[in-house]
Structures are given as C-alpha cells and as structure tokens.
Amino acid sequence: MTPQARLSAAIDVLDRILAGSTAEQALTNWGRASRFAGSGDRAAVRDLVFDALRCKRSYAALGGALSGRGLVLGGVRARGLDPAEWFTGEGHAPAVLSDADAGLTPIGNLALDCPDWLAEPLQAALGADFEGVMQALQRRAPVFLRVNLAKASVETALAALAEDGIACALNPLAKTALEVTENARKIQNSQAYLGGLVELQDAASQAVIAATPLTDGQSVLDYCSGGGGKALAMAAQARVSVVAHDADPRRMRDIPARAARAGVKITVAQTADIGTGYDVILTDVPCSGSGSWRRDPQGKWALTSARLEALRQIQADILDKAAVILAPGGTLVYATCSMLRAENEDQIAGFLSRNHGWQNPLQRRFSPLEGADGFFVALLTREA
Numbered sequence: 001m002t003p004q005a006r007l008s009a010a011i012d013v014l015d016r017i018l019a020g021s022t023a024e025q026a027l028t029n030w031g032r033a034s035r036f037a038g039s040g041d042r043a044a045v046r047d048l049v050f051d052a053l054r055c056k057r058s059y060a061a062l063g064g065a066l067s068g069r070g071l072v073l074g075g076v077r078a079r080g081l082d083p084a085e086w087f088t089g090e091g092h093a094p095a096v097l098s099d100a101d102a103g104l105t106p107i108g109n110l111a112l113d114c115p116d117w118l119a120e121p122l123q124a125a126l127g128a129d130f131e132g133v134m135q136a137l138q139r140r141a142p143v144f145l146r147v148n149l150a151k152a153s154v155e156t157a158l159a160a161l162a163e164d165g166i167a168c169a170l171n172p173l174a175k176t177a178l179e180v181t182e183n184a185r186k187i188q189n190s191q192a193y194l195g196g197l198v199e200l201q202d203a204a205s206q207a208v209i210a211a212t213p214l215t216d217g218q219s220v221l222d223y224c225s226g227g228g229g230k231a232l233a234m235a236a237q238a239r240v241s242v243v244a245h246d247a248d249p250r251r252m253r254d255i256p257a258r259a260a261r262a263g264v265k266i267t268v269a270q271t272a273d274i275g276t277g278y279d280v281i282l283t284d285v286p287c288s289g290s291g292s293w294r295r296d297p298q299g300k301w302a303l304t305s306a307r308l309e310a311l312r313q314i315q316a317d318i319l320d321k322a323a324v325i326l327a328p329g330g331t332l333v334y335a336t337c338s339m340l341r342a343e344n345e346d347q348i349a350g351f352l353s354r355n356h357g358w359q360n361p362l363q364r365r366f367s368p369l370e371g372a373d374g375f376f377v378a379l380l381t382r383e384a
Contacts (some may be wrong), residue, residue, distance in 0.1 A: 001036070001037055001038075001041040001044075001080065001092070002091065002092065002093070002161060003044075003086070004086055004087075004088065004090075004091065004092065004093030005029055005070050005091065005093065005223075006041060006044050006045050006048065006092065007048065007076070007086060007087075007093070007094055008092050008093060008286055009030060009034065009041075009045045009096050010045050010048035010049050010052065010068070010072050011068035011069050011072050011094060012030060012047065012068065012072075013026045013027055013049050013068070014026075014049055014052055014053075014067075014068035014071050014072065015029050015067065016029070016067035017049070017053070017298070018066070018067065018068065021147060022298065023049060023050065023053060023297075023298055024096050025294065026049075027042075027045070027046055027049065027327070030045070033223070033359070034079070038217055041272075043185065044315070047140075048072065050073065050140070050297060051075055052072060052074075052075055052138070053138070053297035053298060053301075054113065054137065054138050054140075054293070054294055054297040055074075055075070055078065055113050055138050056071065056113065056297070056301060057106065057109075057110050057113045057114075058074065058078070058106040058110060058111055058113050058138075059072075059073075059075050059078060059110075059112055059232045060074060060075030060207075061074065061103060061104050061105070061208050062074035062075075062077045062078055062105070063075075063077065063101065063102070063103050063108040064100065064101050064102050064103040064104075064246045065101075066357055069094060069101075069232075070101075070103075070141035072094070072356065073097075073101055073103070074335075075092075076101060076277060077103065080327065082368075083097055084096075084097060084201065085103075101146055104277050106268040111137075112131065112134040112135065113134065113137070113138055113264075114134050114153055115300065115303070115304060116299065116323070118290075118303070118340075119221045120179075120239045120251050120342065121340055121341065121342065122134070122339060124341060125339050125340055125341045125344075126340055126367075127191055129289075129367060129369055131365060131370050133339070133369060133374070136294070136368040137293045137300075137368060137370060138294070138295045139294060140294060140328075140345065141202075141292070141295050141373065142179050142181055142203075142371060143179070143180040143184040143187070143188070143200070143296045144171065144177055144178065144180070144196065144200070144201060144202050144203045144206070144232060144372065145157075145161075145168065145180060145187070145198040145201070146174075146176045146177065146178075146199045146200075146201040146206050147176040147177075147178060147197070147253070147260050148151075148196055148197055148198060148199060148236050149176060149199055149233075149236045149237065149261075150235065150236040150262060150264050151195075151197055151262065151263050152174065152197040152262050154175070154178075155168070156197065157178070157198050158178070158191075160191060160192035160195070161178075161190065161192045161198065161265075161317075163191070163192075164183075164186060164190035164191055165182075165183050165186060166180060166182065166183045166184070166186055166187060166190060166192070167180070167181045167182035167183065168180050169181050170221065170278050171203045171371065173203040173204060173206065173207040173210075173366065173370060173371070174203055174206035174207045174209070174210045174371055175210070176206055176210075176233075177206045177207070177372075178198070179203065179327040179371070184360035187200065188200075192199070194261070195261075196262045196263055198258060198259040198325055199229065199233075199258075199262065199362045201229050201230060201233065202292070202368070202372050202373045203371065203372035204231075204291075204337075204366035204372035204373045204374070205229065205230065205337075205372070205373065206233060206377065207372075207375070208230070208284070208333070208335045208366075208375060208377045209230055209233040209234055209237060210237075210307075211362060211364060211377075211379070212234065212237075212280060212331070212333050212334075213280070213331055213379070214237050214240055214280060214281060214292035215232060215238055215240075216238050216239040216240065217239065217240070217243070217278075218238070218240045218279035218280055219240070219241045219243070219277065219278050219327075220234055220240045220241065220242045220243070220278060220279065220282070221242075221245065221274065221278045221280070221281045221282070221322075222242065222244045222245065222281075222283060222284075223245055223281055223282075223284075223318065223322050224242045224245075224246060224247070224248055224283055224284050224285055224318065224361045225244035225246050225252060226252070226253070226284075227251060227252070227254055227255070228244050228252060228254070228255035228259070229257070230282060230284055231244040231263050231266050231302050232258060232259065232264060232266070234280075234282070235259070235262070235264035235265065235266055236262065240265075240280075241257035241265075242264075242265070242266045242267070243266075243267045243268075243269050243274070243275075243278075243328070243331040244266050244267065244268050244269065244299075245268075245269045245270075245271065245274055247271070249268075249270060252268050253320040253333075254300070255268055256268065272359055274325065274366050275325070276324075276325040277325070277359065278325060278326055278330060279329075279330050279331070280325050280330060280331050280332075281322045281325070281330070281331075282335065283318050283319060283332065283333065283334050283335065284324050284335045284336070285313070285314065285315045285318050285319075285335070285336055286311055287304075287311055287315065287336040287337060287338040287343050288307075288308055288338045288340060288342065288343060289324060289337055289338065289378075290303075290337075290338045290340055290374065291336075291337040291366075291368065291373045291374020291375055292337045292373040292374065294368075295373070302370065307361060308340075308342065308343075310333055311343065312342060312343060315336075315343060315347050316347060316350060316351070319332070319334060319351050320351070320354065320355070323351075323355055323358075323380075323382070324381055327379075327382075328382060328383065328384045329382060329383070330381070330382050331379055331380070331381050331382075332379075332380040332382065333377065333378075333379055333380075334347065334348065334351075334377070334378045334379075334380065335375065335376065335377045335378075336374055336375070336376050337374065337375050337376075338374070338376060339365075339367075339376075340360055341376040342363070344363075344374075344376040344378075345363065345376075348363065348378045348380070350378065351365045352380075357378050357380065357382065358383070358384040359380070359381045359383075360378060360379065360380055360381075361379050361381060362378060362379040363377070363378045363379075364376070364377050364378075369382045
C-alpha cells in the first residue's frame with residue numbers, strides 16, 4: 001500500500017468507529033477484508049487510527065469535520081505536512097481537498113483533547129502539570145517490559161532481549177521495569193518473552209507492586225486480577241501464595257498458561273471460593289482509566305459523569321468487601337489507573353471514615369510525565 005492508500009484505509013476504519021464499532025473490531029474487520037495489506041501496512045493503519053482517536057477533538061478541528069476524513073486530514077495538518085500532497089484523489093489516495101475541508105486552529109481544552117466536563121477535576125488533581133499531562137496523553141505510550149525475577153535477573157533479561165534484536169533501557173519507577181527503545185513489535189515472538197523471562201507491563205503498574213509489602217510465606221489475594229499481570233508480578237517478587245480472582249472469570253482464562261510460562265504458581269478462584277485471612281489483598285479496581293487514555297483513547301470520549309459515579313460506587317464496594325476478608329494486621333492495597341481525586345484520595349478518605357482501626361501509611365501518584373501511565377496506589381493497614 002502507498003502512504004496515501006494507508007490514509008484512505010484509516011479513514012474507512014475511523015468512520016466505522018465513529019458509527020459505533022470498537023477500534024479493535026473495526027481494525028480486525030478491515031484487515032480481514034484487505035488481504036492485500038501486509039504486516040507493515042496493518043501496523044501503519046493502526047497507528048494512524050489510534051493517533052486520531054487520542055487527538056479526536058483537535059484533529060477534527062484541524063480537519064474541518066468529526067469524520068474519518070476530517071480526523072485523518074487533521075492529523076496530516078498536525079504533523080506539518082502539505083495535505084495537497086496526500087489528498088490527491090489518484091489511485092487509492094483520499095479525494096482532493098475542497099472548501100468543505102477547511103479547518104480551524106484548536107485552542108484551550110480543544111487543543112489538549114480534554115473533554116470539557118473533565119477539565120476542572122483534572123486541573124484540581126494535576127495542578128500545574130495539567131497541560132503537560134494532557135499533551136502526554138496525546139502521544140503513543142511507551143512499551144514497557146517487566147523482568148520476571150522468578151526466572152531471570154535484569155542483566156540476563158537484557159542480554160536475551162538483545163539477542164532477539166530488542167533494545168531496552170532501565171526505568172527508575174521499578175527495578176524490574178525496562179522501556180523498549182527498539183523493535184517493540186518483535187517482543188511477542190522473542191525467545192525472552194516466550195521463555196517467560198519478561199512480561200509486557202507498564203512501569204507504573206510495576207511500581208504499584210514494588211510498593212506492596214510482600215514477604216515470604218504470606219497469603220496474597222489479587223481481588224480484581226483481570227488477565228493476572230499484577231498477580232504474576234507479586235508471585236515473582238516474593239515466595240508468597242497468590243490467589244487470583246475477578247468478578248468476570250473469563251478475564252482470568254489466560255492466567256494458568258501465563259503462570260506456567262513464568263514458572264510461578266497462581267490459584268484461580270471463583271467468588272464463592274475466595275476464603276478469608278489474607279495477609280495482603282490487592283484491589284486494582286475498575287476505574288475511568290484516565291491515566292492510561294493513550295492506550296485506550298476511546299475510553300476518554302466514552303466516559304460520562306454517570307459512569308464515573310457508578311465506578312465510584314463499585315470502587316467503594318470492593319474496598320469494603322476486601323477489608324472484611326483481610327487478616328488482622330494485614331495490608332489492603334488500593335490502586336487505580338486514574339488521575340481523578342474522586343477515584344483516588346477521596347475514596348481513601350471515604351474508606352477511613354467508614355472503617356475504624358485502619359491506618360493509611362502510603363499514598364502515591366504516578367504521572368504520565370514520569371514516562372509511564374498515570375496511576376495511584378494507597379496502602380491501608382488493619383490493626384492487629
């Protein structure tokens with residue numbers, strides 16, 4: 001495919017997304033119908049689509065319309081390219097420009113791709129970092145790996161990745177965190193990954209586990225485990241007994257295979273089988289995902305005040321339920337990939353007001369300006 005044909009493909013995919021499809025569905029359907037597209041073409045179209053979704057408001061303004069064509073045109077203008085060289089109408093290129101394609105220069109929240117209703121709470125949470133964080137969320141997220149200490153040292157993992165042609169740099173957020181600087185697309189077929197030496201995991205997510213007080217012999221519950229990334233990290237950090245649970249068991253279907261590859265043991269439990277008396281319970285709760293919008297840009301535009309309030313109720317309910325099954329003297333870890341105080345500091349304050357005999361020795365925010373996703377972690381310790 002020519003570069004211009006890739007733009008036309010991105011326009012088609014974006015129109016499907018704007019009509020109600022998810023990004024993954026739209027890209028998969030386009031790929032199935034476009035057997036002529038090679039792996040490089042598919043990757044390029046995917047990048048164009050996600051760039052446009054991250055910057056939907058500003059690209060639509062620059063491109064003159066909230067449409068696939070408007071978003072792609074806005075992206076061309078945002079990159080400082082001459083649209084006339086890309087919208088030629090020749091071959092498979094997008095049609096030539098017309099007066100209807102005139103755009104405008106975005107300013108304020110429009111330029112930052114910030115939903116207007118979220119600007120005030122985000123400014124309250126981020127302070128002077130608001131503009132910088134919103135600009136960071138307009139760009140692609142770095143790719144991070146977690147070194148699996150159950151199988152390899154950091155040095156061993158780096159050497160194995162280098163043999164596969166994958167270059168990485170150490171990241172200060174966690175001793176296990178590596179930022180991929182070259183050939184990220186090779187990771188999942190690399191021997192280092194297939195052999196369980198490394199896992200894909202954001203550096204801030206790893207920092208949450210690093211902040212979790214784990215010692216040999218403890219019983220640990222990952223209450224909202226999803227695919228099990230944090231359960232795997234905890235099992236590798238200390239010789240602990242890890243149980244993974246999720247309200248939707250389907251999310252945990254890959255945990256046994258991932259644990260086998262990593263060389264660790266994780267017990268997958270249904271809600272009725274969780275039990276009580278855990279030394280550590282991690283609650284990485286459902287949230288707005290505002291700290292990871294560059295990975296899930298559709299989530300930014302889909303979030304509503306009603307959905308946020310529903311999430312807050314779920315978060316409070318999870319905290320209260322987890323507190324009941326924690327052992328005396330144990331640690332309850334609360335984490336979100338959100339930057340909103342309503343989901344973070346306010347939830348901790350609410351929990352402490354509802355539950356007596358608890359301490360809060362740690363609260364920590366991780367900002368996208370540190371390179372990784374926006375995250376929040378708080379430790380809640382129960383009196384013995």
